[in-house]
Amino acid sequence: MSALLGRVQQAAGLLQKTSLLGQAGPAILYASARGFAAEAEAGGIPVEVHNEGGSKRVVVTKELPGERWLKLLTQADCRVEVSKHPEVITSKDTIKKLIGSQCDGVLGQLTEDWGSELFSALQKAGGSTYSNYAVGFNNVDVGAATESKVSVGNTPGVLTETTAELAVALTMAAARRVVEADSFMRAGKYEGWLPTLFVGALLQNKTVGIIGAGRIGAAYARMMSEGHKMDIVYYDPYPSKKLEEYMKGYGELLKSQGERPVTCTRVETMEEVFKAGDVVSLHCALDEKTKHLADKKMLGMMKEDAILINAARGPIHHEEDLVAHLKANPNFRCGLDVFEDEPHMKPGLADCANAVIVPHIASASQWTRSGMATLAAANIAGRLQDFPVWDKPDMLPFVDGPFDQIPKASPNILNAKDLGL
Numbered sequence: 001m002s003a004l005l006g007r008v009q010q011a012a013g014l015l016q017k018t019s020l021l022g023q024a025g026p027a028i029l030y031a032s033a034r035g036f037a038a039e040a041e042a043g044g045i046p047v048e049v050h051n052e053g054g055s056k057r058v059v060v061t062k063e064l065p066g067e068r069w070l071k072l073l074t075q076a077d078c079r080v081e082v083s084k085h086p087e088v089i090t091s092k093d094t095i096k097k098l099i100g101s102q103c104d105g106v107l108g109q110l111t112e113d114w115g116s117e118l119f120s121a122l123q124k125a126g127g128s129t130y131s132n133y134a135v136g137f138n139n140v141d142v143g144a145a146t147e148s149k150v151s152v153g154n155t156p157g158v159l160t161e162t163t164a165e166l167a168v169a170l171t172m173a174a175a176r177r178v179v180e181a182d183s184f185m186r187a188g189k190y191e192g193w194l195p196t197l198f199v200g201a202l203l204q205n206k207t208v209g210i211i212g213a214g215r216i217g218a219a220y221a222r223m224m225s226e227g228h229k230m231d232i233v234y235y236d237p238y239p240s241k242k243l244e245e246y247m248k249g250y251g252e253l254l255k256s257q258g259e260r261p262v263t264c265t266r267v268e269t270m271e272e273v274f275k276a277g278d279v280v281s282l283h284c285a286l287d288e289k290t291k292h293l294a295d296k297k298m299l300g301m302m303k304e305d306a307i308l309i310n311a312a313r314g315p316i317h318h319e320e321d322l323v324a325h326l327k328a329n330p331n332f333r334c335g336l337d338v339f340e341d342e343p344h345m346k347p348g349l350a351d352c353a354n355a356v357i358v359p360h361i362a363s364a365s366q367w368t369r370s371g372m373a374t375l376a377a378a379n380i381a382g383r384l385q386d387f388p389v390w391d392k393p394d395m396l397p398f399v400d401g402p403f404d405q406i407p408k409a410s411p412n413i414l415n416a417k418d419l420g421l
């Protein structure tokens, strides 16, 4: 009873505070998935408000999974306003309205265009910190953020295995024609076993080519090699000693068991990877050098029955060239998690039965998506409490283990050095 009374008193306090803050309109208290929250409006946009009395205001542009992220922000004395705008991709206009005239930090999405317009709006509202809910940050102009004295966080270290596993799933689905076969069954076309029905490619002992052997590329390479005894050929401007040493040890283990030892070779050019791979998987960042990397010329170098995987960023492949290549080479296959003009596909792609296509879900495991939320929130909460920037690559202390043992640090701030943090 007294708890209920407390809630009612809190609600009354909220009505007063929201009007005092001048950010949100009249609020209604309700039970949300994470305890009590308030429904209100910020700049005319519906928001869910948590810890309404918090001294700092943090805007979150999309509903996020898990609870740890919210606890981190509210314990840092933040009033958290989660946008309930129905737009799937939050526009700049909406974000500016959400920021309003007073905002300390924003937790935003990879689909949003974070350039000078938004960073100066944030700076004008007194804000000093932004975190992308993603490891990739090609949607963020980090230089513009630095000019506006806004720190930019991202979420490395919790996407690695989840993303690599989806890339493996795409590879297997493409190699063994799983999606085509599934559609065939659902359409009621199966009339009986046949020697020629949905014959695909065997991966065992073949070669997997990797463009970009960072955390995700290396994890994918290991999964493919350990699972299917594939040789690895990779291109990366920096050698991955860790991957090479691991594969050397794995090769020795196989040899000791009387099996063929696998190899792991770093090559000088991307062309070599495209030529050698039975599978080529793209794991590089999107930049001027990698945009349209998988174009007509590079696709033309691939084996006629090879498989191309992209779970990195859409514009790394040239989608019109890829559609033409898929059409001209029915034994060639691809697995795509990302698209050049996301969320759209180039004409003809959806008609290619030799393409497996999924909607940018490579990081979509419960653990990873909650972990990304925690890291993004910790980036913001850390800056607002003037905590240092975490100096180790291991992000697990933030996302696993007891809440009171979360390091007092911002896990990853991309412009830390430029901002003198």
Ligand SMILES: O=C(O)[C@H](O)CO
Residues within 6 Å of the ligand: 110, 133, 134, 135, 136, 137, 159, 312, 360, 361, 362, 363, 364
């Ligand atoms: O960059 C990222 O974090 C991923 O693309 C999200 O899935």
